[in-house]
Amino acid sequence: MPKRITQKYKRIVDPLITKRDGNVCFFDKMPFVPEVLKWSKTYHHLNKNTEDNHPVNLVFAHEECNRLCETNPEYQTMSSQKLNDNQKYHQGLEIEVVAHNDEDKETNVEIDTNELYNKFANSELLEKLTSQGGKPAPHESISFKETSLDIAYMVREVVGHGSPITAGRALDTECSSKGEFDKYKEQGGKWRIRKKQT
Numbered sequence: 650m651p652k653r654i655t656q657k658y659k660r661i662v663d664p665l666i667t668k669r670d671g672n673v674c675f676f677d678k679m680p681f682v683p684e685v686l687k688w689s690k691t692y693h694h695l696n697k698n699t700e701d702n703h704p705v706n707l708v709f710a711h712e713e714c715n716r717l718c719e720t721n722p723e724y725q726t727m728s729s730q731k732l733n734d735n736q737k738y739h740q741g742l743e744i745e746v747v748a749h750n751d752e753d754k755e756t757n758v759e760i761d762t763n764e765l766y767n768k769f770a771n772s773e774l775l776e777k778l779t780s781q782g783g784k785p786a787p788h789e790s791i792s793f794k795e796t797s798l799d800i801a802y803m804v805r806e807v808v809g810h811g812s813p814i815t816a817g818r819a820l821d822t823e824c825s826s827k828g829e830f831d832k833y834k835e836q837g838g839k840w841r842i843r844k845k846q847t
């Protein structure tokens with residue numbers, strides 16, 4: 650994890666925070682005013698460690714609200730509660746943010762998007778093709794191509810870009826001989842996915 654927030658890191662972490670919290674101040678939920686210093690946007694570190702820049706530990710805040718938090722008990726309670734919520738949120742998404750410290754060079758950070766494709770592919774198939782909570786499965790089969798596009802869209806929502814080809818690969822993995830699902834060609838030659846019969 651980078652010890653300071655570089656421009657490169659901002660491009661990764663900002664969409665994640667925006668997706669999770671919206672582009673507003675965590676404390677008062679008001680928008681930012683870049684021209685006014687006290688209402689401009691900064692990062693608030695929920696656990697007070699300013700070198701801990703994992704997205705779990707970061708929220709957006711006004712300069713002023715970030716400063717107020719040092720002395721405001723209500724804001725401090727909000728921060729520790731939010732840290733808990735974020736831990737749950739990021740566990741659920743299983744987003745891994747990987748940092749490489751490259752000697753003196755700027756810290757390179759990349760998000761493990763493959764993990765995101767796999768996670769979404771798995772959850773889409775489970776949600777659409779398996780029975781949940783005693784209810785029958787919503788679909789008997791689903792289109793491979795449309796599902797690839799849906800997953801690419803979901804990945805794009807999180808990291809800013811998404812590829813249907815990579816999404817298709819993640820679906821193929823779910824349909825391997827050891828997997829729970831089966832890819833087959835319907836009449837007319839289009840690929841579909843169904844749950845394997847056991």
Ligand SMILES: [Zn+2]
Nearest residue numbers: 674677711714
């Ligand atoms: Zn604020």
